[in-house]
Amino acid sequence: MIPAILPTYNRAPLSFVNGEGAWLWTEDGTRYLDMGAGIAVNALGHAHPALVEALTEQAGKLWHVSNLYDIPNQQRLAQLLVDNTFADTVFFTNSGTESCELAVKMARKYWSEKGEDRTTILTFEGAFHGRSSAAIAAAGSEKMIKGFGPVLQGFVQLRWGDADALRAALTDDVAAVLIEPIQGEGGIRVMPDADLQALREMCDETGALLILDEVQCGMGRTGLLFAHEWAGVTPDIMMVAKGIGGGFPLGAVLATENAAAGMTAGTHGSTYGGNPLACAVGARVMELMTEDSFLPRVNAAAGRLRQGLEGLVASHPQIFGEVRGAGLMLGIKARVPAAELVQQAYAQHLLTVPAGDNVLRLLPPLNITDDEIAAALDRLDAVATALERVV
Structure with missing residues (x-):
């Protein structure tokens, strides 16, 4: 049974x-x-007093209204993220998987709006981007996709650390490159700063968008707010989740104004994403992490x-x-x-x-x-x- x-x-x-x-x-x-912190989720530990206070205070006021209306806590958290990162705009999700879905859609919509048929996204073996149809297609491993076909098309997996293969594959018809600066599920494999810098340069040369998955390695985990900061580069789109909510379900996609240009009213949505409870906690997490x-x-x-x-x-x-x-x-x-x-x-x-x-x-x-x-x-x-x- x-x-x-x-x-x-x-x-x-x-x-x-x-x-x-x-x-x-x-x-x-x-x-x-x-020493697992809920797989890097409880970034400030269990039952942090400031997070308990933020959640309890908000719970006594308002839980959910939907994104049909302005949500002050959402605006507050978005501004904190914009002020402290490369991003010009933020969309809130409930998880890293949802962030992956939007990142993929955003990159493809960007090229569609330009009238160009660029849909291919380069990814890397050993990656983990979630368990939705797009996320498992992006990872491409047999373990992730077996039995769930037909697999969403448009992803090409490359060997981790193979710069020659990346340069050969990153042609002028590629829409984006999606990569974790540090692979978590793949075995804590770190992309060297020089390689990330070279990838940024290659994307600039071909016009491809750089999507960073910082769901696990972001939010202070590496000693800077986000892992890519060590290399001195910025992405066009970034996936965030796990530590941003300190244990409360919350994710986000951060993007430049240019990369997000195609995401106009009606192109994406979420019933729960960015709800008052999640954003009250997320804002407090950001305030604590950005203290000197x-x-x-x-x-x-x-x-x-x-x-x-x-x-x-x-x-x-x-x-x-x-x-x-x-x-x-x-x-x-x-x-x-x-x-x-x-x-x-x-x-x-x-x-x-x-x-x-x-x-x-x-x-x-x-x-x-x-x-x-x-x-x-x-x-x-x-x-x-x-x-x-x-x-």
Whole structure:
């Protein structure tokens, strides 16, 4: 008999009833250190007081009116994003998947409005852009698309890091290039700054729009508000979600005025996107992340965590390989199945996230403390020691 919840998840036998900061509690009071943050969603940890206050205050006033009307919180958050990024305009969604759908539509509408038949979008193997029809077509992996055909046309997947293949494929009839500056699900693979700069130049040469998927690597995760800032480039369109809502479902598409020119009244919409509750929380997240002291603290914590992980690699070479990533979006390439590391971490009351290429992901809250980093490293050390006894 099929369960009441559609069985599409391979869930761990854990259930949490309370959270605070980087910690979660089960019903029996067992405490777990959360180094996954809901897959980079709880950017400020669980139950952050300022976010609870923002949500509670708004919940007592107004929940939903639809986008038939002006929404002050939406305008407030949009202005914060425009003021702090490359963007001239913002559309709010409920998730990263929805942001992908709009990014694809926006790029194709841009060329349609120009009277040019440019619909091809270049993407990269190992990518993850969501689970909608457009998102799985963009990723193109057999795991994502098998059984869901016919697959949406117009996407060409290239090898990750193959500059020659990219240059050959990026011709004058390509509409856009869609890429994650750091692949999350693909195994914490970082696009070097020089490669991102070269990609921006190639897009400028051919007119193709550059779409960045910063759903996982954005919102302070790498130590700057968005990962592309390290390379000193700007996209034409950017997908955002996860950390922007601090745990409340919220996403966005940011764009330049030029890239968004085709998106006029009636070309796109969302019933819930940008609702008063989500935008009240999102605005508070943005206010906290743009405080002068916030990102320097993220970078300090990232340095401490990475140094500790490098030490674990040196101490447990049978278990851990290289450390990957940037900021507090880090991964360890495992020498044993990463799934075994995740399972063994449960025994140490530590929550981590698996990724492709046999990588263990660490995506802690951005306000994680030094003591919590030390505790995470101690628990990972115990995980490795336990596995060394059986390998």
